[in-house]
Amino acid sequence: MLKQFRSTLKYKLSVLLIVAILIPLLTFGFVLYLMASDISEDKTKDAGMNGMKQISTNIEFITQDIENTVIFLIGQDEIQSYLTTSNPSVSQQAEVISLLIDLAMPKSYIFDISIIPNRSDSETLSLNPMIDANYPPLPNRNQFNPIPFQEYKGWTQVHNMQTASYGNKNVVTYMHPVRSIGQFDSIGMITVSIPESELSSILLDNNISNVENVLLLNEQQQILSAKNRDWLNRTLTSVYPNIPPALTQQSGFTERGEGLTRETVMYFTIPQLNWKLISLVPYDQYMSENRYVLFLTIAAASGALLCISALIIFFVQWVTKPLQKVTQHLREAEPDIPIPTYPRKSVDEVGLFIHSYNSLSDRIAILKEQVKMKEAWKKQLDLRALQAQINPHFLYNTLSSIKWKALLEKQDDIASMVGSLSNLLRFSLNKGMEFCEVQQEVEHAKHYTKIQASRVPGQFEIQFVIEEQILDRQMLKLVLQPLIENAIQHGFKEKKDPRYDYRLCTIELDQHMTFTIEDNGVGIESANLVELKRIIQLPMDQYQLEFGHYGLRNVHQRLMLHYGPEAGLQVSSTINNGTKVTFTIPIIEGETP
Known part of the structure; x- marks a missing residue:
C-alpha cells in the first residue's frame, strides 16, 4: 500500500512542494545562524x-x-x-x-x-x-x-x-x-x-x-x-x-x-x-551565544513547516482528484472500446486537460492514420529517388572498362565523361544510405554537370562556392543534382543567348546550412511560378505525375520529411533574369541522423 502511494502523483507533488519550501526555510535558518555566529564572533x-x-x-x-x-x-x-x-x-x-x-x-x-x-x-x-x-x-x-x-x-x-x-x-x-x-x-x-x-x-x-x-x-x-x-x-x-x-x-x-x-x-x-x-x-564560546537564536529559528521553521505541509496535502488532494479519475479510466480502457469521458468542472489547466482527454479517442485515431500515411509516403519517395537513378552494379563496372579503353585510344574527353558517369552511378548506389557529407553531395553534382558540359560544350558554366567549414557536415543525399538538372533543362527554353551561367553557393549561420542554386536563364512567369509552388506543396495523395516538376517536388517532400516543414524549397524567379532555388537545413552534430 505504501509503495503504491509513493508511485502516485499526489505523493510526488506533496513531497516536491514540501521539499521546495523546506529547502528555503532551512537555508534561511542556516544563513541566519551564520550571520549570528559572525556577529557574535566579531x-x-x-x-x-x-x-x-x-x-x-x-x-x-x-x-x-x-x-x-x-x-x-x-x-x-x-x-x-x-x-x-x-x-x-x-x-x-x-x-x-x-x-x-x-x-x-x-x-x-x-x-x-x-x-x-x-x-x-x-x-x-x-x-x-x-x-x-x-x-x-x-x-x-x-x-x-x-x-x-x-x-x-x-x-x-x-x-x-x-x-x-x-x-x-x-x-x-x-x-x-x-x-x-x-x-x-x-x-x-x-x-x-x-x-x-x-x-x-x-x-x-x-x-x-x-x-x-x-x-x-x-x-x-x-x-x-x-x-x-x-x-x-x-x-x-x-x-x-x-x-x-x-x-x-x-x-x-x-x-x-x-x-x-x-x-x-x-x-x-x-x-x-x-x-x-x-x-x-x-x-x-561563539556557539553558546548563538544557541538561543538557533533554537528560535528551528522552532519557527518547524511550526511553519507543519502548517505548510497540511495546506499542501489539502491542495494536492483537491488538484489531483480529477487526474486520479482520468488515470483510472485510462487504466481500465480497452483498445477496441472508446475511452469513457469525465465531466469538466473548471476552466483552468486541469479543466483543459479533462477537455483534451475527452477528445483523446478521436485524436488518437487521426494521429495513427497520419503517422501511417507519412511513413508510407516517406518510404515511397525514397524508393522513387533511388529508382530514378540508374544504378545497376554491372553498369558502372562496364563503364569503368569503357573508360580504360578510351584512355588506351587516347580519347580523353570520352574517358572523362564516362568516368564522371561511373562516379555518378557509384554514389547513387552508396549502399542504400540516405545521408552523406556535403563534400560528397557536391562532388556528385559536379560529376553530373561535367557530363552535361560534355554533351553541350561551351554553352554553360557552373560555379560552386562552398564554405570549407561545412564540407564534413551531414546532409540528405541526392538533393543538389536534381535541382541543378531542373535548372539546366528548363533554363535553355527560349534562351536567345547561347551562354548560360549557374551558381551553387552555401552559407552557415546559427547552426543551419543554406544552399542556393541560381541561374541567368529565361526565368519563370508569375502565373507559372505560383502554379509551380502549388504543385510542389500538394499532399502525396493529391499529386499526379502528369503535373510535372517531379524532381523539384521529390526534393521538396524529402527535405520536409527528414528536416521538417521549414526545410522545404524556396523558389523565386524573374523573367529574363533567371531563377533561384534555396533551402535551409539544420546542422546535426554527431552521428548521421
Missing part, C-alpha cells in the same frame, strides 16, 4: 581586543612609571654619593633607604628597589632585606659581544627573589646601569622588581568575558605572567605547540586548530616594551 573579538588594549595601558603605565622612577633615582645626590664613596657611612645608607621607601610606599606594584654598587667595599642596598635576588641569565642580544651585567638595561624574565621579610617571590625586574654624573663612569646598577602576581591580577581583571588563557610574553616569547604558574618562563610554542608562529603584526587575529575545537588567537603588542598579550577564545 563582538567577542572586539571586546577581547578592547580588553587587551586596557591591559596594555595598565601594564605600560606601571612599567613606564618604574623606568621614570629609575631615571629619577639616578639623578639623586644620595644615590650618586653612595655609589661613588668608598666605604659609605651608615648615615648615607640610611638616606638611600629612606629615599627608596618614600618612592615605593605609594606604589603597591613595586616589590623591591635595589642599589647595586660596582665597588667591592660597598654593599647592595634593598628596600626589602635581600637573601638572594636570583637574577636570571640576561638575554644575549649579541653573541659575539655579550653585554656585561653592569651594563644591561631592560626587563628580565620571571625569577624567584628571596627576601627576609616576604620569603620567596616571583618577580620581573627592570635593570638600569648607573653612571657618574661628572665622569660618566659606570658606578653601579639600579633594579626595580614587580611581583608577577601584580601582572597576573591585571591580566585577570579585564573585560574579556569568558576568556581564561591570557598570557603576557616578553620579547623572547617567554611567558612573564599567566593563570597557570607552571607556564612561567616557558616559550609560547612549548605551551601551545600548534599555535601559528607568525604573530608579526602589532595586533590581530589568527586561528588555532580545526573544526569545533578550533580557537581564535588574539594578540596585541604593548608599545615600547615590545611585549605581547595573547588570549585564546574557544569556538564553543
Whole structure:
C-alpha cells in the first residue's frame, strides 16, 4: 500500500512542494545562524581586543612609571654619593633607604628597589632585606659581544627573589646601569622588581568575558605572567605547540586548530616594551551565544513547516482528484472500446486537460492514420529517388572498362565523361544510405554537370562556392543534382543567348546550412511560378505525375520529411533574369541522423 502511494502523483507533488519550501526555510535558518555566529564572533573579538588594549595601558603605565622612577633615582645626590664613596657611612645608607621607601610606599606594584654598587667595599642596598635576588641569565642580544651585567638595561624574565621579610617571590625586574654624573663612569646598577602576581591580577581583571588563557610574553616569547604558574618562563610554542608562529603584526587575529575545537588567537603588542598579550577564545564560546537564536529559528521553521505541509496535502488532494479519475479510466480502457469521458468542472489547466482527454479517442485515431500515411509516403519517395537513378552494379563496372579503353585510344574527353558517369552511378548506389557529407553531395553534382558540359560544350558554366567549414557536415543525399538538372533543362527554353551561367553557393549561420542554386536563364512567369509552388506543396495523395516538376517536388517532400516543414524549397524567379532555388537545413552534430 505504501509503495503504491509513493508511485502516485499526489505523493510526488506533496513531497516536491514540501521539499521546495523546506529547502528555503532551512537555508534561511542556516544563513541566519551564520550571520549570528559572525556577529557574535566579531563582538567577542572586539571586546577581547578592547580588553587587551586596557591591559596594555595598565601594564605600560606601571612599567613606564618604574623606568621614570629609575631615571629619577639616578639623578639623586644620595644615590650618586653612595655609589661613588668608598666605604659609605651608615648615615648615607640610611638616606638611600629612606629615599627608596618614600618612592615605593605609594606604589603597591613595586616589590623591591635595589642599589647595586660596582665597588667591592660597598654593599647592595634593598628596600626589602635581600637573601638572594636570583637574577636570571640576561638575554644575549649579541653573541659575539655579550653585554656585561653592569651594563644591561631592560626587563628580565620571571625569577624567584628571596627576601627576609616576604620569603620567596616571583618577580620581573627592570635593570638600569648607573653612571657618574661628572665622569660618566659606570658606578653601579639600579633594579626595580614587580611581583608577577601584580601582572597576573591585571591580566585577570579585564573585560574579556569568558576568556581564561591570557598570557603576557616578553620579547623572547617567554611567558612573564599567566593563570597557570607552571607556564612561567616557558616559550609560547612549548605551551601551545600548534599555535601559528607568525604573530608579526602589532595586533590581530589568527586561528588555532580545526573544526569545533578550533580557537581564535588574539594578540596585541604593548608599545615600547615590545611585549605581547595573547588570549585564546574557544569556538564553543561563539556557539553558546548563538544557541538561543538557533533554537528560535528551528522552532519557527518547524511550526511553519507543519502548517505548510497540511495546506499542501489539502491542495494536492483537491488538484489531483480529477487526474486520479482520468488515470483510472485510462487504466481500465480497452483498445477496441472508446475511452469513457469525465465531466469538466473548471476552466483552468486541469479543466483543459479533462477537455483534451475527452477528445483523446478521436485524436488518437487521426494521429495513427497520419503517422501511417507519412511513413508510407516517406518510404515511397525514397524508393522513387533511388529508382530514378540508374544504378545497376554491372553498369558502372562496364563503364569503368569503357573508360580504360578510351584512355588506351587516347580519347580523353570520352574517358572523362564516362568516368564522371561511373562516379555518378557509384554514389547513387552508396549502399542504400540516405545521408552523406556535403563534400560528397557536391562532388556528385559536379560529376553530373561535367557530363552535361560534355554533351553541350561551351554553352554553360557552373560555379560552386562552398564554405570549407561545412564540407564534413551531414546532409540528405541526392538533393543538389536534381535541382541543378531542373535548372539546366528548363533554363535553355527560349534562351536567345547561347551562354548560360549557374551558381551553387552555401552559407552557415546559427547552426543551419543554406544552399542556393541560381541561374541567368529565361526565368519563370508569375502565373507559372505560383502554379509551380502549388504543385510542389500538394499532399502525396493529391499529386499526379502528369503535373510535372517531379524532381523539384521529390526534393521538396524529402527535405520536409527528414528536416521538417521549414526545410522545404524556396523558389523565386524573374523573367529574363533567371531563377533561384534555396533551402535551409539544420546542422546535426554527431552521428548521421
